[in-house]
Amino acid sequence: MTHLVVNNIERHFGSVKALQGVSFDVHEGEFFCLLGASSAGKTTTLRAIAGLEELSQGSVEFAGEDLTESPVQGRGMSMIFQTFALYPHLSVHANLAYPLVRDGVPRKEIKQRVAEVAELLRVTHTLKRKPSTLSGGEQQRVAIGRAIVRRPKLLLLDEPLTNLDAKLRHDMRAEFKRLHRELGMTMLYATPDQLEALTMGQRIALIRDGKIVESGTPRELYSAPSNTFVASMVGSPVINLINGKISTQGDQNSLQMPFGEVPIATQRFNMSINSGDELTLGVRPNDIHISSDTPAEFNADMSVSGRVHLTEPLGDVTILDIDVSGSLLKLVLPEEKATSYSPGQDIELSFQLSDAHLFMTETGVRVN
Amino acid sequence: MAKQREIGKAGWGRSLFAGIVGFVYFFPVLWIILTAFKTRTDALEIPPKFLFSPTLDNFRSVFFRASISSDSSQATNFILYFFNSIFIAGTAVLLALIIGTLAAYAFSRHPLRGNDTYLFIILTTRMMPPIVVIIPIFLMFRLTGLAGSYWGIILLYTAFNIPFSVWLVKSFFDELNPEIEDAARMDGSTDWRVFFGMCIPQIYAGLAATFVFGMILTWNEFLFALLLTGVETRTVPVAMARTLGGEVGVDYGLLAAIVTLFLIPIFFVTFLLQNQLLRGVTFGTVKK
Numbered sequence: 001m002t003h004l005v006v007n008n009i010e011r012h013f014g015s016v017k018a019l020q021g022v023s024f025d026v027h028e029g030e031f032f033c034l035l036g037a038s039s040a041g042k043t044t045t046l047r048a049i050a051g052l053e054e055l056s057q058g059s060v061e062f063a064g065e066d067l068t069e070s071p072v073q074g075r076g077m078s079m080i081f082q083t084f085a086l087y088p089h090l091s092v093h094a095n096l097a098y099p100l101v102r103d104g105v106p107r108k109e110i111k112q113r114v115a116e117v118a119e120l121l122r123v124t125h126t127l128k129r130k131p132s133t134l135s136g137g138e139q140q141r142v143a144i145g146r147a148i149v150r151r152p153k154l155l156l157l158d159e160p161l162t163n164l165d166a167k168l169r170h171d172m173r174a175e176f177k178r179l180h181r182e183l184g185m186t187m188l189y190a191t192p193d194q195l196e197a198l199t200m201g202q203r204i205a206l207i208r209d210g211k212i213v214e215s216g217t218p219r220e221l222y223s224a225p226s227n228t229f230v231a232s233m234v235g236s237p238v239i240n241l242i243n244g245k246i247s248t249q250g251d252q253n254s255l256q257m258p259f260g261e262v263p264i265a266t267q268r269f270n271m272s273i274n275s276g277d278e279l280t281l282g283v284r285p286n287d288i289h290i291s292s293d294t295p296a297e298f299n300a301d302m303s304v305s306g307r308v309h310l311t312e313p314l315g316d317v318t319i320l321d322i323d324v325s326g327s328l329l330k331l332v333l334p335e336e337k338a339t340s341y342s343p344g345q346d347i348e349l350s351f352q353l354s355d356a357h358l359f360m361t362e363t364g365v366r367v368n
Numbered sequence: 369m370a371k372q373r374e375i376g377k378a379g380w381g382r383s384l385f386a387g388i389v390g391f392v393y394f395f396p397v398l399w400i401i402l403t404a405f406k407t408r409t410d411a412l413e414i415p416p417k418f419l420f421s422p423t424l425d426n427f428r429s430v431f432f433r434a435s436i437s438s439d440s441s442q443a444t445n446f447i448l449y450f451f452n453s454i455f456i457a458g459t460a461v462l463l464a465l466i467i468g469t470l471a472a473y474a475f476s477r478h479p480l481r482g483n484d485t486y487l488f489i490i491l492t493t494r495m496m497p498p499i500v501v502i503i504p505i506f507l508m509f510r511l512t513g514l515a516g517s518y519w520g521i522i523l524l525y526t527a528f529n530i531p532f533s534v535w536l537v538k539s540f541f542d543e544l545n546p547e548i549e550d551a552a553r554m555d556g557s558t559d560w561r562v563f564f565g566m567c568i569p570q571i572y573a574g575l576a577a578t579f580v581f582g583m584i585l586t587w588n589e590f591l592f593a594l595l596l597t598g599v600e601t602r603t604v605p606v607a608m609a610r611t612l613g614g615e616v617g618v619d620y621g622l623l624a625a626i627v628t629l630f631l632i633p634i635f636f637v638t639f640l641l642q643n644q645l646l647r648g649v650t651f652g653t654v655k656k
Binding site: 047050052072073074075077078079081082083085086087088089098099102103146150 | 547550554555
């Protein structure tokens with residue numbers, strides 16, 4: 001069931017158009033991620049849904065009700081802010097109780113519900129303290145607690161993990177998934193981190209320059225990105241994009257790239273491709289292998305030789321940057337295999353192109 | 369807040385230097401206080417006496433003055449003048465703080481078109497010496513019948529304190545995290561509740577600092593008080609000036625006693641608020 005409908009909203013700040021017709025909907029009980037770089041419009045979108053920003057155009061519907069004109073206070077939503085926004089002059093207990101006090105919940109019930117939430121988020125030992133005396137992780141959990149204590153129908157999360165260190169971020173990702181499962185509330189989560197979006201989101205909408213570029217499940221966005229922007233935003237390490245040109249010989253089309261050419265079956269493309277058109281080939285780092293060591297069901301469509309440019313060891317895997325006739329290609333190797341390669345070394349690569357993506361170079365739009 | 373340094377860590381040399389500078393600053397105050405306890409002859413002694421037998425006569429004559437015509441001493445109006453000073457300065461500074469805080473919040477959170485221009489215009493009233501505007505103000509007060517009344521001088525001091533309050537308090541509001549206010553709104557608070565329940569408590573220190581600075585300025589104000597207060601509404605600085613004259617020369621002991629008494633309220637206010645004051649003037653400079 002559709003729960004939240006964001007319909008073509010626009011928000012202008014003077015001549016700056018922060019949102020230029022953002023539309024998407026979120027189902028009830030869904031964990032929906034809004035993924036985009038900084039200043040793409042994520043925060044403004046969340047604030048517009050919360051009612052903190054006045055809309056220049058468009059509408060926001062929630063649970064079948066048009067909220068576009070209704071005040072912030074009565075929307076039944078909660079938000080977790082990037083800065084946590086804890087009330088600095090109030091104790092943790094008073095912070096957690098604040099939304100309930102405003103809702104007019106009886107004192108006895110407030111006490112009980114604050115205790116429950118504190119227990120759930122493991123902040124019971126901090127209840128008497130002021131927020132400034134808490135660690136980053138504790139502050140974050142109190143902020144979550146304050147947002148969920150009133151059991152909102154929709155929880156908005158504005159880059160809640162940006163201010164935490166890497167280890168804590170990892171723990172909190174699992175924490176959010178657990179909370180979502182246990183509380184079953186609809187969550188709209190804005191993040192610049194594709195890893196967060198892919199691991200937590202049931203669906204993801206990609207936003208750029210105040211517009212939604214594409215939305216879908218993490219799998220859809222990963223396996224069939226609609227353009228080069230989506231392809232490079234989703235997936236880590238980032239996809240290899242190689243520019244080339246179509247050349248036709250008889251009825252056989254091929255894509256000519258700086259380091260070689262591959263035959264391309266243009267018949268099943270969704271637009272007509274002519275000789276001379278410039279296309280970009282997108283290959284995920286996992287679809288490139290070292291020729292001498294390809295996996296069992298691997299059909300090499302193309303082989304090229306290059307030189308190791310640099311290695312980025314990540315512990316269990318290592319990312320290799322390979323210089324192939326001036327283009328840098330990334331591939332991922334398990335750590336034990338990567339140790340035998342060092343910068344400057346010559347290397348032979350094989351591509352499998354069955355999962356490769358083709359885009360128009362000029363517009364970035366997917367063609368296959 | 370930064371960790372408090374160990375006391376005495378600066379070493380003797382620096383402590384001594386700070387002590388000397390502190391003494392130089394405090395010396396005039398000390399001098400006045402000592403003079404207040406001296407007899408008239410001791411007060412005029414050259415070189416000045418630091419050892420003398422103290423007397424309370426000066427303080428007595430602030431409030432009761434020996435009369436030439438009768439044996440009984442006559443009460444002076446100084447109790448009234450002290451009340452006037454406290455009442456007028458206190459009310460005016462408080463009013464300016466209230467109005468200034470409301471205006472500062474508006475300037476900070478709901479900027480107008482040309483916000484900075486308005487702020488600049490507000491400040492222009494503080495750019496010239498008061499004596500420049502004294503004549504038009506005096507005429508306005510005469511015309512409206514405000515001259516000599518409590519409300520007249522309170523209004524004037526309020527008006528003079530508002531720019532300062534607006535600027536200072538605005539800087540405190542600017543330092544606050546606006547997401548806290550948004551969070552409070554989403555938690556169900558009205559705009560008024562956000563203001564009183566969230567913003568004001570966060571800047572108590574700043575408000576205290578603003579109050580003290582305003583108080584010090586207003587407490588010592590002389591020129592407007594001289595021209596715009598009447599017999600009933602006279603403030604201490606004006607009354608003090610009037611005791612300066614006299615057929616037997618200046619009574620320095622009496623003057624010093626008045627000044628000493630005059631110092632007490634402001635000293636008291638500053639002392640009470642000094643912790644807030646320190647936090648207020650360092651607001652935002654220390655990463656929380």
